[in-house]
Amino acid sequence: MTTQSEQLATFAANLQFSDIPAHVIARCEDLLLDTLGSILAGSTARPVKTIDAFAKLQGPTTGKSQVLGNVRNTTALFASLVNAAAAHMVEQDDVHNGSVFHPAAVVFPPALAVAQEIGASGKELLTACVAGYEVGIRVGEFLGRSHYRIFHTTGTAGTIAAAVTVGRLLKLNPEQMLDAIGSAGTQAAGLWEFLRTAADSKQLHTAKAAANGLIAAYLAKDGFTGAKQILEGAQGMGAGMSTDADPRKLVDGLGTRWALPETSFKYHASCRHTHPAADALQVVMKDNNLSASDIASVVTHVHQGAIDVLGAVVKPETVHQSKFSMGTVLALIAIQNFAGLAEFDAALHDEQVGAFREKVTMELDEEVDTAYPNRWIGKVTVTTNDGRVFKGRVDEPKGDPSNTLSRPEIEDKVMRLGQYENAASTDTIKHLIDYVWDLQNKEVIEALV
C-alpha cells in the first residue's frame, strides 16, 4: 500500500518531458515568462532590496546562478532567495484558484537558479517546473480552507513545490524525492499575521519557501532523510496546520488531470475583485466605440466579497489603496484602456481619473454573488452623456484558464512589468521573451540577463 506522499514523490521523480501534453508545456512557458516580468518589476522594491542586501552580506558573490534584478551571479540558494522575494512583490504573478496558491513565485526562481547551477536543459527545466506545480497545487488543495485562514499557503505548500522542482532537476529517485518532501514539509511556514500592519513578510515567505525547498532537495540528494509522510502523517502538516486536510486531494487525478493550466494570470495590476467589472467595461466600450468622455456613469454589479473588500476605499490616499478602488481601476480602463503598475503610480493625483472615479458605483448582484467564488462573473451598466444605456458582461475574467492571455498579451505585460521603475531595458526584456519561447531547444540554461 503506497501512501499519498509516496505517490506524489514517485510521480514527481519519474515525470518525463514526453509524459506532459504539449499545451501544458506551452502554458508552463507562458507562466515562466510572465514570472520573469514579475521578478523584474519587484526587484526595485525596498523589501526585495533588503533581502538582496542580506544575500550579498551572507552569501557568495560568485556562482552560476543569476539574481535577475540588480544583475549579479551567486549560488543557486541565494539567487532563488532573491528572485522569489521579487516574484510576488507587485502581486502580478499567477494564482491557482482551487488551492489559493501562487505557484510561479516559488517554482520558477529555484528552477532557473538550479538549472543554471547544474547546466540543465530547457526541457529538464520545464519538466521540473511542471512537477513542482502539480505537487504544490495538490498540497495546497489538501491543506484546505482552514489552513489558509491562518497560514500563507504560498509559503507552506510553496516549500514543497520548490523542493519537488529542485529535486526533479537534481534527478532525485523516488526515495530521495520523498526525503526532500519530508525535509521541505518540516520547514514549511508562513503566517498571515503580518497583514494586520502590512509588514514585509510576504516577500520573506516566497523567498524562504524557494530557498528552504532547495535546501531540502540538495540534502536529499546527499542522503539526508526526511519524514515519509510529512503531509498526511499523524504529526505532519495536515495534523498540525489544518483542521480540514483531505489526503485524497494529494493525489487527485495525478498524471491525468494537469493542474498547471488551471492557473490564472493576473492581467490588471489591481485587486482581483475589480477584474470582472474592468473586463466588462472594456467589452462595452469596445463594442460600442465609446470613449471615457462619453460616459456619465458606470454601475458595477458585483458579489458581496467585492463590496466587503473594496467598499471602504472612497478616495484612495496611496497607490496601494488605489488598486482596491473600483472607481480608479475603471477610470484607468476607460481613459487608458490599461490598468498596469505604472498607470496606478501616475493615477493617484490625476484629475481626470479622480473625476471618472466619482461616476462608478457598486451594487450587489444576485447572479454574480451566487456564482462566486467558483465563477467570477463581471457585469456593468454604462450610461452615456447622451442617455444611452449599455449592459456589459464577461463570464470569466481576463487571465482565467478559459479566457487566458495570448502570447502577444503576455509579451506586452512582461514588457511593461520589466520596464517598471527602469528594472530592465527593452533589449533585455526582448531577449527574455525570445529565450523563453525557444526554451525547449536550449541544451543548457545559461544566464538570462
Added chain:
Amino acid sequence: MTTQSEQLATFAANLQFSDIPAHVIARCEDLLLDTLGSILAGSTARPVKTIDAFAKLQGPTTGKSQVLGNVRNTTALFASLVNAAAAHMVEQDDVHNGSVFHPAAVVFPPALAVAQEIGASGKELLTACVAGYEVGIRVGEFLGRSHYRIFHTTGTAGTIAAAVTVGRLLKLNPEQMLDAIGSAGTQAAGLWEFLRTAADSKQLHTAKAAANGLIAAYLAKDGFTGAKQILEGAQGMGAGMSTDADPRKLVDGLGTRWALPETSFKYHASCRHTHPAADALQVVMKDNNLSASDIASVVTHVHQGAIDVLGAVVKPETVHQSKFSMGTVLALIAIQNFAGLAEFDAALHDEQVGAFREKVTMELDEEVDTAYPNRWIGKVTVTTNDGRVFKGRVDEPKGDPSNTLSRPEIEDKVMRLGQYENAASTDTIKHLIDYVWDLQNKEVIEALV
C-alpha cells in the same frame, strides 16, 4: 497598552549585562561551554556532515565566523547553520523542563557566529544569550503542550530565541526587535513526523531555527518589517500551531524570574528516563563502597513513563537502542561509574555489560509516579551477592537546577564530548574551557578553535 510581544521585544532590546544577576551569567557560561562540547561531539555525524557539505556548496568559503567541527571560516549564517545542526546531534545539550525546549542548540551557535562576525565583546555575547534564553523559554511555555504534541518546540520557539539573541548582538532597538520576532515567528517550523522513521530532521530543525532567526534579525536591522503580534495575534503562532497557547506565559516574571538557570544539563548520554535510577545506583555504590561484582540484582523503582519508553528494550541491538536500556545504563554506571557517548559505543557487545544488564529490573513505584513529571525521583534497591540489601534515592537527577553540574564536572563532560570520534584535540578543548571561563574579559570574540 503594550502587547506581550512588545514587552518581550522591549525587554530583549534593552537588557544590559549589569541587569543580569551574576549567578545567571555564570550559568550562561556553563551552558555555553557545555554546548561547545555537544557541537564538537555532533560534528562528525553523517547528518551534520551533510548539512556542512551543503553549506560549503552554497555558502562562502571565507568569513569571520567559525564552523567548530571540521574547522573552517564562513559567514555567520552558515556557521550558525552547521554548528546548530551539530549541537543537538548527540542529545547531550541542555533542556528546559517547563517549555520542553532545548535553548542551547539554537542560542549559542548564532550568538558565537554573529559575535565573531561583528566583533562583539564577551559581555555582549552573554547578554544576548540570556535575552535569547529568557524570550525563547517563555515562547515555548506559551505554545504549550498541544504545540509540543505535533511541533518540535526547539525548532519553532527556537527560531524566536535565535532572532532575539542575534538581534541583541546587532543592538536592535525595541521596534526593530519586534520586527525580528515577527519575521522569526512567520518562519517558525518543525514537525515531529520524522520520528516515525527516525529521519534526520532534528538536525535540520536546530540548524534552520538558528539560521532563520539570524535572517530575521539582520533583515530587521535593515528596516524589514514583521508582524507586531506574531506570537499572540489572531493569525499568529499561537492561533495556528497550538490549542492551549496562554499569552500570559510570554511575560511571566519578565526581568525578575530568570528562566535560564531553570535549564538542566544532561549528564548521562542516555534517555532521560534512565537518569534518576542511574544516579540512585551511583549513590548506593559510593556510600556502601560496592563494586559491580558485588551486586546480585538492582530493582529500579520508576514512573510509568519510564516503563512505557524503556520497557520494550530487552536486549539492545544498536548503540542508540542501548541508551534506552535501563540495564545497559546501570551496567555502565556500576562497571565504569560513567555512561558517556564513548562508553555506549563500546558497551553494545561487551559481555560484562550484558551480564549486569540481566540483573536489572524495573518496577512501577507509586511515589515516583505521582511526583512525575514535576520531579524525577530516582529509587533503587540493590541486593549484593552476600545477601545485603541497600536502598538508594535521589530527589533530583544530576544536572537538574538543584543538582547541577560543578564546573569541574562540566569540564570533564566537555573533554569527553570534544574527544568523541576524535572531533578535537585535548589542547583545543582546554583552550575552549579557558576561553569560556574568561569570556567576560574578552573585548572581542575571536575564532575559538
